[in-house]
Amino acid sequence: MAEILGGIFASHVPAIGNAIARGLQEDPYWKPFFDGFKPIREWLERVRPDTVVAFYNDHGLNFFLDKMPTFAVGAAATYQNSDEGWGLPVARPVSGDAGLSWHVIESLIADEFDVTTCQEMLVDHALFVPLQLCWPDAASWSFRLVPIAINTVQHPLPSPKRCLALGQAVGRALARYDKDARIVVMGTGGLSHQLDGERAGFINKDYDRFCLENLCPKPELLAQHSSLEIVELSGSQGIEVLNWIAARGALGSAGNLEEVARNYHIPISNTAAASVLISDKAHAKRELA
Amino acid sequence: MAEILGGIFASHVPAIGNAIARGLQEDPYWKPFFDGFKPIREWLERVRPDTVVAFYNDHGLNFFLDKMPTFAVGAAATYQNSDEGWGLPVARPVSGDAGLSWHVIESLIADEFDVTTCQEMLVDHALFVPLQLCWPDAASWSFRLVPIAINTVQHPLPSPKRCLALGQAVGRALARYDKDARIVVMGTGGLSHQLDGERAGFINKDYDRFCLENLCPKPELLAQHSSLEIVELSGSQGIEVLNWIAARGALGSAGNLEEVARNYHIPISNTAAASVLISDKAHAKRELA
Amino acid sequence: MTSTKRQIPGTLVFDGDVAQRGYELNAMCFSFNKVENRQAFLGDEEAYYDKFKLTDAQKQAVRSRNVLKMLNAGGNIYYLAKLAGILGLSVQDVGAQQTGMSVEEFKARLLAYGKEN
Amino acid sequence: MTSTKRQIPGTLVFDGDVAQRGYELNAMCFSFNKVENRQAFLGDEEAYYDKFKLTDAQKQAVRSRNVLKMLNAGGNIYYLAKLAGILGLSVQDVGAQQTGMSVEEFKARLLAYGKEN
Ligand SMILES: [Fe+3]
Ligand SMILES: [Fe+3]
Numbered sequence: 001m002a003e004i005l006g007g008i009f010a011s012h013v014p015a016i017g018n019a020i021a022r023g024l025q026e027d028p029y030w031k032p033f034f035d036g037f038k039p040i041r042e043w044l045e046r047v048r049p050d051t052v053v054a055f056y057n058d059h060g061l062n063f064f065l066d067k068m069p070t071f072a073v074g075a076a077a078t079y080q081n082s083d084e085g086w087g088l089p090v091a092r093p094v095s096g097d098a099g100l101s102w103h104v105i106e107s108l109i110a111d112e113f114d115v116t117t118c119q120e121m122l123v124d125h126a127l128f129v130p131l132q133l134c135w136p137d138a139a140s141w142s143f144r145l146v147p148i149a150i151n152t153v154q155h156p157l158p159s160p161k162r163c164l165a166l167g168q169a170v171g172r173a174l175a176r177y178d179k180d181a182r183i184v185v186m187g188t189g190g191l192s193h194q195l196d197g198e199r200a201g202f203i204n205k206d207y208d209r210f211c212l213e214n215l216c217p218k219p220e221l222l223a224q225h226s227s228l229e230i231v232e233l234s235g236s237q238g239i240e241v242l243n244w245i246a247a248r249g250a251l252g253s254a255g256n257l258e259e260v261a262r263n264y265h266i267p268i269s270n271t272a273a274a275s276v277l278i279s280d281k282a283h284a285k286r287e288l289a
Numbered sequence: 290m291a292e293i294l295g296g297i298f299a300s301h302v303p304a305i306g307n308a309i310a311r312g313l314q315e316d317p318y319w320k321p322f323f324d325g326f327k328p329i330r331e332w333l334e335r336v337r338p339d340t341v342v343a344f345y346n347d348h349g350l351n352f353f354l355d356k357m358p359t360f361a362v363g364a365a366a367t368y369q370n371s372d373e374g375w376g377l378p379v380a381r382p383v384s385g386d387a388g389l390s391w392h393v394i395e396s397l398i399a400d401e402f403d404v405t406t407c408q409e410m411l412v413d414h415a416l417f418v419p420l421q422l423c424w425p426d427a428a429s430w431s432f433r434l435v436p437i438a439i440n441t442v443q444h445p446l447p448s449p450k451r452c453l454a455l456g457q458a459v460g461r462a463l464a465r466y467d468k469d470a471r472i473v474v475m476g477t478g479g480l481s482h483q484l485d486g487e488r489a490g491f492i493n494k495d496y497d498r499f500c501l502e503n504l505c506p507k508p509e510l511l512a513q514h515s516s517l518e519i520v521e522l523s524g525s526q527g528i529e530v531l532n533w534i535a536a537r538g539a540l541g542s543a544g545n546l547e548e549v550a551r552n553y554h555i556p557i558s559n560t561a562a563a564s565v566l567i568s569d570k571a572h573a574k575r576e577l578a
Numbered sequence: 579m580t581s582t583k584r585q586i587p588g589t590l591v592f593d594g595d596v597a598q599r600g601y602e603l604n605a606m607c608f609s610f611n612k613v614e615n616r617q618a619f620l621g622d623e624e625a626y627y628d629k630f631k632l633t634d635a636q637k638q639a640v641r642s643r644n645v646l647k648m649l650n651a652g653g654n655i656y657y658l659a660k661l662a663g664i665l666g667l668s669v670q671d672v673g674a675q676q677t678g679m680s681v682e683e684f685k686a687r688l689l690a691y692g693k694e695n
Numbered sequence: 696m697t698s699t700k701r702q703i704p705g706t707l708v709f710d711g712d713v714a715q716r717g718y719e720l721n722a723m724c725f726s727f728n729k730v731e732n733r734q735a736f737l738g739d740e741e742a743y744y745d746k747f748k749l750t751d752a753q754k755q756a757v758r759s760r761n762v763l764k765m766l767n768a769g770g771n772i773y774y775l776a777k778l779a780g781i782l783g784l785s786v787q788d789v790g791a792q793q794t795g796m797s798v799e800e801f802k803a804r805l806l807a808y809g810k811e812n
Contacts, residue, residue: 015786059773064725065714066410067356070403075594085727086780102594109445112454114359114403117443119601121355153773154406155710156398165401196772198763199705200790201801203808228701228708236706236772266809270786304669348656353608354597364711374610375663391711408718442656444593485655487646488588489673490684492691517584517591525589525655555692559669 002100002177003286005047006260006279007185007251008040009215009244010130012056013193015269017088017129020136036263036275037133043260043277044134047182047287051097052145053104053174053250054127054186055167055243057152059084061124069116070158071166073108074147075101079123091128097144100177104146107173113166123147126240130188133275143184152189152240160223160230163242167249174250187247189240191264193271196236203272207233208264211241216259216278219248237271248278256282291389291466292575294336295549295568296474296540297329298504298533299419301345302482304558306377306418309425325552325564326422332549332566333423336471336576340386341432342393342463342539343416343475344456344532346441348373350413358405359447360455362397363436364390368412380417386433389466393435396462402455412436415529419477422564432473441478441529449512449519452531456538463539476536478529480553482560485525492561496522497553500530505548505567508537526560537567545571592654600652603640606630607657616664645676709771717769720757723747724774733781762793 016033019025025034061084063069075098081091108115127147135141148170151157158166174183191211194202211234214221222245231239251257261277305322308314314323350373352358364387370380397404416436424430437459440446447455463472480500483491500523503510511534520528540546550566583591590596597604606626609615619626627637639647643665648658662672674684700708707713714721723743726732736743744754756764760782765775779789791801 060725060771060777061728063356065406065408065718065721065771067352067358067361067405067407069356069358069405070398072356075598077598083728083730085733085777098594098598102598105594106445109359109447112448112451114447114451114455116356116358116405117354118356119354119597153709153771154714155708156395158398158403159401162401162403166403194706195776195786195789196762196766196793197706198793199703200793201804202705203805205808205811228703231706231708232701232703236708267805270790270805272808349608349660350611354601354604354654364715366715372611372613374616374660387711387715391715394711408714442592442654443597444591483589484659484669484672485645485649485676486589487676488586489676490687491588492688494691494694517586520589520591521584521586525591556688559673559688561691 002174002179002181002183003283004171004174004183004185004251004280005049005283006277007187007247008130008134009187009247009274009276010133011190011268011271011273011275012126012129012188013269013271014086014088014125014129017125017132020132021089032265033263033268033273036261036265039261040134040275040277043279049182049184050143051100051181051183052143052186053148053170053183054145054188055148055150055246056126056188057240057243058149059124059126060153062122063149065154068151068154069149070151071113072116072118072149073101073105074118074121075105076119076121079121079145079147081124081128082122084124088125091132092138092141094131094141094145097146099179100181101146103177104170104173107176108169111169113169121147126188130186148246150242150246152242155227157227157239157242159227160225160242160245163246164219164223164249167246171250171252185247185250187244189243190234190238191241191272191274192234192238194235194237195270201270202235203266204234204238205272208272208274211244212262212264212274212276215244215248215276216257217254219245251278251280256280291463291468291470291472292572293460293463293472293474293540293569294338294572295566296476296536297419297423298476298536298563298565299422300479300557300560300562300564301415301418301477302558302560303375303377303414303418306414306421309421310378321554322557322562325550325554328550329423329564329566332568338471338473339432340389340435340470340472341475342435342437342459342472343477344437344439344535345415345477346529346532347438348413348415351411352438354443357440357443358438359440360402361405361407361438362390362394363407363410364394365408365410368410368434368436370413370417371411373413377414380421381427381430383420383430383434386435388468389470390435392466393459393462396465397458400458402458410436415477419475437535439531439535441531446516446528446531448516449514449531449534452535453508453512453538456535460539460541474536474539476533478532479523479527480530480561480563481523481527483524483526484559490559491524492555493523493527494561497561497563500533501551501553501563501565504533504537504565505546506543508534540567540569545569590649596652600636600654602630602632603636603648603651603653604657606632607653607661610660610664619664645672707766713769717753717771719748719750720753720765720768720770721774723749724770724778727777727781736781762789
């Protein structure tokens with residue numbers, strides 16, 4: 001049977017990928033951010049997941065405005081990264097878990113989520129940067145991926161409430177999967193930042209704190225706002241927190257969860273950067289027994 | 290204010306397009322089918338719609354399995370037909386109504402339908418054949434189009450219940466549209482037929498009759514089956530009746546509706562072909578007053 | 579979800595399992611929307627198979643012109659219809675081949691549906 | 696739905712109205728995922744605008760290198776970022792330009808967020 005070990009939440013800006021490529025992890029500007037991943041990497045070494053189910057948003061690598069899905073689920077055998085136009089090194093491909101993807105797709109359509117199914121899907125920095133943060137040695141990547149893309153580019157965006165429900169439905173599907181799989185859920189992007197407009201450089205620490213405080217125990221509080229309210233509170237790219245909300249939904253009831261690590265650091269590039277690790281207590285107990 | 294004048298339901302097989310191209314409307318094989326559109330064309334001349342909102346399914350012209358949406362809403366300025374590979378003449382383009390498209394998209398996302406938004410969209414015979422049947426003189430096409438594509442190609446398909454709900458949500462959006470628009474809803478495809486497998490050539494008159502009898506007064510009966518049950522009852526392409534179910538949903542409550550014309554004829558190519566016209570009584574009353 | 583799949587007589591449901599198996603074949607057929615691709619296929623079938631990385635089962639199915647084999651190799655009829663067009667097969671030809679009838683028998687059966695009550 | 700739009704200070708929400716206005720500009724920027732397209736743009740900007748049928752407002756905005764004008768011409772920052780890359784602008788450069796600060800001031804403001812409580 002499949003089990004969900006926990007969830008990882010992480011910012012994903014391209015500048016981080018650049019810093020990794022240039023080996024700046026110990027540089028004073030970068031160290032406070034990279035250090036946040038030490039406990040996450042230790043935990044990953046301990047729990048040894050073999051599958052990553054990741055909620056992220058595409059930045060114009062795989063999807064364009066000719067066909068812009070609200071929710072897209074990958075069902076490919078392999079996921080390639082590719083040139084995004086600004087000089088980031090192309091990451092190593094990751095294996096897909098097409099069997100699990102189709103299980104999730106069957107379950108989501110039955111639950112009335114109208115997903116777009118992608119048997120080919122280029123995946124951008126928004127997924128590869130967090131993977132590199134969690135598993136710095138890409139040569140040893142042995143996990144398999146199910147990527148789920150949420151539209152944060154073109155309004156109307158799905159509501160935070162709908163994203164939470166999507167995540168919950170994915171969580172139910174994972175719990176019902178009858179093959180062995182040690183799953184880590186991931187949500188990428190955020191926290192508050194805005195690249196465009198006269199308000200560029202906007203950061204809202206109060207709202208970020210609110211998100212970090214409530215993510216584990218009360219995710220429904222993050223889903224109380226509309227997407228446009230979150231744009232106002234968190235910036236036009238801060239809305240990427242939708243990915244966090246969906247990933248949190250997939251982890252299920254707060255009573256089973258425990259926040260293991262949290263880091264918050266300003267600035268990384270134009271962003272209030274963060275990382276959070278939430279583990280499943282039931283899994284931890286099973287491991288001890 | 291926008292008003293919905295009624296709905297047109299019609300088969301869409303490529304062979305019909307071929308017969309139109311070759312002028313076979315009076316040929317004994319074709320006449321019983323084409324004659325079904327006479328009352329529809331008379332009605333259209335009387336009610337003069339300026340907007341068509343059409344539910345159909347793409348047959349591998351605009352969408353492929355790399356990105357297969359469950360529901361896709363067109364939001365283009367113009368819709369082009371294109372070479373589908375089997376020699377059908379390319380139809381004249383149709384103007385879009387992007388303002389109405391975005392109104393529908395905003396409304397659907399708010400109602401938790403996770404649609405894919407298409408600012409470019411090639412439209413295939415599944416829409417152009419019914420348009421040619423209803424308006425044979427393409428040179429005079431002055432209506433504007435909002436196409437909505439439903440996945441009938443790759444399972445899991447959306448359930449008939451979900452398609453009915455989609456149509457109902459579109460109907461609510463149209464009723465709230467605050468610009469003048471005289472709207473006809475369209476659903477294309479069906480009725481029973483199957484092109485593939487040892488059961489190719491399958492037709493189920495009993496199920497077709499059930500659909501035709503209940504479409505106007507009790508569409509919820511068409512939504513009682515699962516999509517796979519309909520594949521069994523109606524054939525692997527008979528499932529295109531999902532487009533009819535969604536279009537019927539957009540017409541709203543049966544009490545306001547009246548079936549004006551119906552035709553059912555076997556065979557057209559491998560298909561039990563049909564056409565239905567349902568008009569809105571409230572609109573008809575307003576016209577008389 | 580494989581264990582609880584609905585079985586429909588004479589019908590292969592194109593679901594995730596089949597879609598995975600047939601991806602390259604369907605991608606090839608999707609390319610036939612363009613006339614230059616249809617011509618390239620007709621000019622050198624084997625080279626065209628390789629361009630789309632068809633599996634051996636897919637190649638054999640297309641070479642044999644056998645539609646049931648193409649379906650078993652993961653082909654979807656909405657895309658295969660474009661290949662049938664190139665091969666000069668109507669949907670009646672395709673239906674007859676799959677059901678083991680002559681084309682005349684297949685057409686007569688369709689007409690008979692219309693005549694019965 | 697235009698009448699009830701939420702106004703957010705200093706922020707142009709990329710919705711249907713803006714997406715329609717900017718389609719060609721964003722399509723051009725999306726093409727910059729390919730290095731040969733970036734080179735073609737750098738080789739002959741005006742020809743590249745025409746290839747993507749940019750509107751006059753879009754052309755003027757790109758010619759001026761003014762990001763706010765590009766946004767007003769319907770550009771979406773997720774796609775414009777690829778153009779900024781070609782033009783050698785970092786996200787701090789872009790932020791400084793839009794807010795009327797020097798790049799040093801813009802960076803200092805970001806650092807200050809981290810130092811305040
Ligand atoms: Fe991002
Ligand atoms: Fe069809």
